[in-house]
Every structure is written in structure tokens, then in C-alpha cells.
Amino acid sequence: MAVARNFCKNGDVVRTLPLIQAAVLCHPAVVTVDDFKGNISLRHHYWHKKLLAHSLYDLFMLLLSEVKVPISILGAEIDQMCPPEVVKQFEDVLTAKPEVKSHVKIFPKVAHGWTVRYNVEDKAACKAAEEAHQDLLEWFLNHIKSLVKIFPEVEPEVRRDDEADCKVAEEANQDLVFVFVNSEEKKKKEIMASSECCSNPPALNPSSGSGHVEKLGGFDSYVTGSPDSKLAVLLVHDAFGYEAPKARMLADKIAAAGFIVVLPDFFNRDPFNGDLASIPVWIKAHAPDKTIEDAKLVIEALKSKGVSAIGAVGFCWGGKGVVELAKHDFIQAAVLCHPSFVTLDDIKAVKVPISVLGAEIDQLTPPEVVKQFEEVLTAKPEIKSHVKIFPKIAHGWTLRYNDEDEAAVKAAEEAHQDLLGWFLEHIK
Structure with a gap:
């Protein structure tokens, strides 16, 4: 991989794209459709001088705010961070730009990170990795004719700064160097979008809240509100599970408005423990898009108790499960609070009134x-919708706000009031 020697850690990537000759994305993370369409994100940084970059390391972000050069995207079939449906969206955007040469490929039966973290004992994994390596090499050979120089005899040196931990091999008086992201250190910084999903973790308390725990649909569930109510709200928790005190406090608040509220333990006593290095394994064990099957069991249990209308709200991890429910008639209204893993295709398929509450500071x-979601929903006037971006607050704020921060508390209360108002309007 060849890049310019000079690295500038601040700025806008759009300023360097005319100087890029080719790019490859391998199982990318935190790349959006807007990155390919030309919208600019505050997340973007840039390298100065001639640039050629690709990612062979987990969660290395190559965020292109306006693709103008030949680009290849190598995705994995099993990838929660950049799932196949998102890769296909990238392909649709690139296909609509025939002036830019592109190549998009989804490797079957492999998982995120397969190009560099394959099991050497697994012949199929080795074969898939070698195929990806050959694809990216051929892409560079086809599109980088005169710039790349390789200096295998040069021992890399380590350069560190606030923006990146890199190993740099360079030859004096040359325009090009090799930059490899130190994946172990980057992983801790960038995994799950700078750990936004896991910031400010709650102190779990199985005794918190004014409700009680009972079995519903086979799941331990925190239940609060009148058992005689015919109107229910299903809370789908974030990565920290159903024993988070603020999640239960919110359930109690919704119940006070006349609903029976259910907060099931969809992790079966295995919430995220705060270990960032374990996130990929944990996510694999608790795939958010599979929540719909578990939630259906809880919904059936509620209906067996006489409930006639149900709303559902999902927080972060729980957003994906709720949007899946909203594609069917399992629920009558939905709210997504700072959701994760939700795609444009998900929003396009929504069939019930939906409110999306997003944060201004949110990498996930x-x-x-969120504005793309709003555009899709606006184009579907038959589906009532509400989209709101809360300024100056970060992902997770509705359940993990700091009690000492008055602005954070106020923003959380505003979001709580918004979602309660949505359910009062649509769950009748």
C-alpha cells in the first residue's frame, strides 16, 4: 500500500480526493451511503499529497466523502458493521456513477475481518482471504501504473500521533511510503464506532424499578403498569440489558401514562460486560436482527393476556429488532432511539407509525x-413518521445520560416525552 509521506491529521477528505489514484475497502466500518454520494461528514480526516489507501485491518475507516477514483469494495456475507444489504447500497450508488470505475464483491460464508484474521488451519478461510488479496492486488495493478514503489528491504519505523497509530516504512527523498494501521490499538479506539455503544455503562441492579420480574414468552421480563391495561409498550434494551436502572425508570414512566410496559431480557443474562475486545464475539452471539423472533414470543404472550395494541421502542442495539417488527403487523407503532445497525432498506420497509430520535454526535x-431515514419516510405519506436529531448530545443519551449534567438530563427527558407522546397518539 502506498501513500503520501506527509500526513495531516485534520481537515476534509474532499480536498485530497482529486489526488487519489485508487482505493480498496475491505470489510469497512462506519462508511455510509452518503460517503459515496458526496456528502461531507465531520468524521473525515485526510492525508496530504498523492494518496493511495486501502484497509486490510479491522475497522479501519476509509471515509470517502466524494468518490472520484476507481474503487473496489470487498464485503463479507456475515458482517453486522457493514452488512451485505449496505454493501449492495454502495454498489447501487457506484453503478449510477459510470464515470467512476468500481468493483463490488460480497464474499459468501465469511465474517467481518476475514482478510487479515482468518484461521490458518481453515482451508476455506485461507482460500477466501487469498482471493480477496488477489482481487485488491489486481485492482491496484490495473489502476496504479506508475506511482507504486515497493521497498521490502526497508525496516518499518513506528510513528504515533493523536489521530492514528501507524507503522511507516519510507525511503528518503521518495514521495511514497507504506502505512499500515496498527489493528490492535485501532480496534480498541474504533470498535463499535469509538465505543459509543458502550460508553457510560450503567451499574446493573436486578432490584431496580417499581415493577416486578416475570416470565413472558420464555424470557425473564421486567413488567410494570396496570395488568388490566389493554395497551402495551415493549422496550428493547441496549447492549447492557434489562437490569439497567434507567431503562427500568423509563419503563415506569411510560407505565404511569396507562400502559403495561415490558422490558424483556433478550440476552438471557449475558449483557455486554464492557470489554471492548470482546465486542465482535458478543455481537455474533447476540445478532440484533434476530431479536424479532424473540420479541414475537413476548408479543404473543401479551396478546394472550388480553393486550390489543402494542408499541415498541428500541435503544441502540434494540433499534434493529424494533425496525424489524415495524415491517409487519406485530406492533402498531415504533420508536427508534439512537438505533444501531438500521439501514435505509429497513426504513423503506416500515409499515407502522415510526419515530426516530437521533443524536448529533453519533458515529453508529x-x-x-438519520436525515436519509427522514427523506425515505417523507416519501411515504401513508406512514406517519417523526424524525428528530437532538443537538449537542451523543449516542446512548436516552438511557445513559450523566445525572450531574443538567443539559444531558434535559435532553433525555425531552426524548422520553417525545416517545411517550408518540405512543399516546398511536397506541389506542
Whole structure:
């Protein structure tokens, strides 16, 4: 991989794109459709001088705000961070730009990170990795004719700064160097979008809240509100599970408005423990898009108790499960609070009234993506919708706000009031 020697850690990537000759994205993370369409994100940084870059390391972000050069995208079939449906969206955008040469490929039966973290004992994994390596090499050979120089005899040196931990091999008086992201250190910084999903973790308390725990649909569930109510709200928790005190406090608040509220333990006593290095394994064990099957069991249990109308709200991890429910008639209204893993295709398929509450500071579902959701919903006037981006607050604020921060508390209360108002309007 060849890049310019000079690295500038601040700025806008659009200023360097005319100087890029080719790019490859391998199982990318935190790349959005807007990156390919030309919208600019505050997340972007740039390298100065001639640039050629690709990612062979987990969660290395190559965020292109306006693709103008030949680009290849190598995706994985099993990838929660950049799932196949998102890669296909990238392909649609690139296909609509025939002036830019592009290549998009989804490797079957492999998982995120397969190009550099394959099991050497697994012949199929080795074969898939070698195929990807050959694809990216051929892409560079086809599109980088005169710039790339390789200096294998040069021992890399380590350069560190606030923006990146890199190993740099360079030859004096040359325009090009090799830059490889130190994946172990980058992983801790960038995994799950700078750990936004896991910031400010709650102190779990199984005794918190004014409700009680009972079995519903086979799941331990925190239940609060009148058992005689015919109107229910299903809360789908974030990565920290159903024993988070603020999640239960919110359930109690919604119940006070006349609903029976259910907060099931969809992790079966295995919430995220705060270990960032374990996130990929944990996510694989708790795939958010599979929540719909578990939630259906809880919904059936509620209906067996006489409930006639149900709303559902999902927080972060729980947003994906709720949007899946909203594609069917399992629920009558939905709210997504700073959702994760939700795609444009998900929003396009929604069939019930939906409210999306986003944060201005959110790498998982940034404001530009929330605005795309709004555009899709606006084009479906038959589906009532509400989209709101809360300024100056970060992902997770509705359940993990700091009690000492008055502005954070106020923003959380405003979001709580918004979602309650949505359910009062649509769950009748």
C-alpha cells in the first residue's frame, strides 16, 4: 500500500480526493451511503499529497466523502458493521456513477475481518482471504501504473500521533511510503464506532424499578403498569440489558401514562460486560436482527393476556429488532432511539407509525443517515413518521445520560416525552 509521506491529521477528505489514484475497502466500518454520494461528514480526516489507501485491518475507516477514483469494495456475507444489504447500497450508488470505475464483491460464508484474521488451519478461510488479496492486488495493478514503489528491504519505523497509530516504512527523498494501521490499538479506539455503544455503562441492579420480574414468552421480563391495561409498550434494551436502572425508570414512566410496559431480557443474562475486545464475539452471539423472533414470543404472550395494541421502542442495539417488527403487523407503532445497525432498506420497509430520535454526535447512526431515514419516510405519506436529531448530545443519551449534567438530563427527558407522546397518539 502506498501513500503520501506527509500526513495531516485534520481537515476534509474532499480536498485530497482529486489526488487519489485508487482505493480498496475491505470489510469497512462506519462508511455510509452518503460517503459515496458526496456528502461531507465531520468524521473525515485526510492525508496530504498523492494518496493511495486501502484497509486490510479491522475497522479501519476509509471515509470517502466524494468518490472520484476507481474503487473496489470487498464485503463479507456475515458482517453486522457493514452488512451485505449496505454493501449492495454502495454498489447501487457506484453503478449510477459510470464515470467512476468500481468493483463490488460480497464474499459468501465469511465474517467481518476475514482478510487479515482468518484461521490458518481453515482451508476455506485461507482460500477466501487469498482471493480477496488477489482481487485488491489486481485492482491496484490495473489502476496504479506508475506511482507504486515497493521497498521490502526497508525496516518499518513506528510513528504515533493523536489521530492514528501507524507503522511507516519510507525511503528518503521518495514521495511514497507504506502505512499500515496498527489493528490492535485501532480496534480498541474504533470498535463499535469509538465505543459509543458502550460508553457510560450503567451499574446493573436486578432490584431496580417499581415493577416486578416475570416470565413472558420464555424470557425473564421486567413488567410494570396496570395488568388490566389493554395497551402495551415493549422496550428493547441496549447492549447492557434489562437490569439497567434507567431503562427500568423509563419503563415506569411510560407505565404511569396507562400502559403495561415490558422490558424483556433478550440476552438471557449475558449483557455486554464492557470489554471492548470482546465486542465482535458478543455481537455474533447476540445478532440484533434476530431479536424479532424473540420479541414475537413476548408479543404473543401479551396478546394472550388480553393486550390489543402494542408499541415498541428500541435503544441502540434494540433499534434493529424494533425496525424489524415495524415491517409487519406485530406492533402498531415504533420508536427508534439512537438505533444501531438500521439501514435505509429497513426504513423503506416500515409499515407502522415510526419515530426516530437521533443524536448529533453519533458515529453508529450519524445525523446524515438519520436525515436519509427522514427523506425515505417523507416519501411515504401513508406512514406517519417523526424524525428528530437532538443537538449537542451523543449516542446512548436516552438511557445513559450523566445525572450531574443538567443539559444531558434535559435532553433525555425531552426524548422520553417525545416517545411517550408518540405512543399516546398511536397506541389506542
